[in-house]
Amino acid sequence: MIHLKNVTKRYPTGHEALSRINLKLDKGAMAFLTGHSGAGKSTLLKLIALIERPTRGRLIVNDQDLAGMAPRQVPYFRRQIGIIFQDHHLLHDRSVFDNVALPLVIQGYRQHEIARRARAALDRVGLLHKEGAAPITLSSGEQQRVGIARAVVHKPAILLADEPTGNLDPELSREIMELFIRFNQVGTTVMIASHDLELISSLGKPMVRLHEGHLQRERAPESA
Numbered sequence: 001m002i003h004l005k006n007v008t009k010r011y012p013t014g015h016e017a018l019s020r021i022n023l024k025l026d027k028g029a030m031a032f033l034t035g036h037s038g039a040g041k042s043t044l045l046k047l048i049a050l051i052e053r054p055t056r057g058r059l060i061v062n063d064q065d066l067a068g069m070a071p072r073q074v075p076y077f078r079r080q081i082g083i084i085f086q087d088h089h090l091l092h093d094r095s096v097f098d099n100v101a102l103p104l105v106i107q108g109y110r111q112h113e114i115a116r117r118a119r120a121a122l123d124r125v126g127l128l129h130k131e132g133a134a135p136i137t138l139s140s141g142e143q144q145r146v147g148i149a150r151a152v153v154h155k156p157a158i159l160l161a162d163e164p165t166g167n168l169d170p171e172l173s174r175e176i177m178e179l180f181i182r183f184n185q186v187g188t189t190v191m192i193a194s195h196d197l198e199l200i201s202s203l204g205k206p207m208v209r210l211h212e213g214h215l216q217r218e219r220a221p222e223s224a
């Protein structure tokens, strides 16, 4: 589902954030990406989501070679991916429902389909009863769950999360990770960058460690 072949990313500053990365994550698999701050975790997720392009090497995501993808194809490619950030980027002048519905509105879904899917996504994160609330009135764990509902509302094949529990206490962090495991159990391929080693090593999923842009396998999903 996600295959990186000898991928290097050098930013215009000259800094090599990733060096010759080979990594394979099968369809329906789940893995954690670990490493210290600056190790290249966010860069790797950005390459998979085509937010950044590699300097060298190839990425195959959901059977598509990203090198050959024209800019006009990128929005269609991204529909296969849901992305969750540490600070969830919610729109604070819109309701919880509107935030979750937004990707479907942009994609031109019909009104009744938007309502059905947005409520289903909110239900899956346990927040259907908050659909009319303003995000600012929710706890940080609830706000993160709204971000997750928005990321899964279009039923992406791949879910990428960048430090999704960075601002949460240990108990809420575990709840959020368990939510990701549930999405994985219904077939979504999941990759999560996190430096919360204590939590993720207790979850029994493969871990891939980056160190200064180099891959150091721990319990790797599969060698490429």
Ligand SMILES: Nc1ncnc2c1ncn2[C@@H]1O[C@H](COP(=O)(O)OP(=O)(O)OP(=O)(O)O)[C@@H](O)[C@H]1O
Residues within 6 Å of the ligand: 011, 012, 013, 015, 016, 017, 035, 036, 037, 038, 039, 040, 041, 042, 043, 044
């Ligand atoms: N747009 C950019 N331009 C130049 N350098 C960048 C850019 N984005 C990231 N970097 C550099 O690349 C390296 C890897 O950054 P990245 O954000 O991928 O690390 P990370 O492992 O996600 O770190 P953190 O856990 O702190 O988010 C860092 O040294 C960073 O300063």
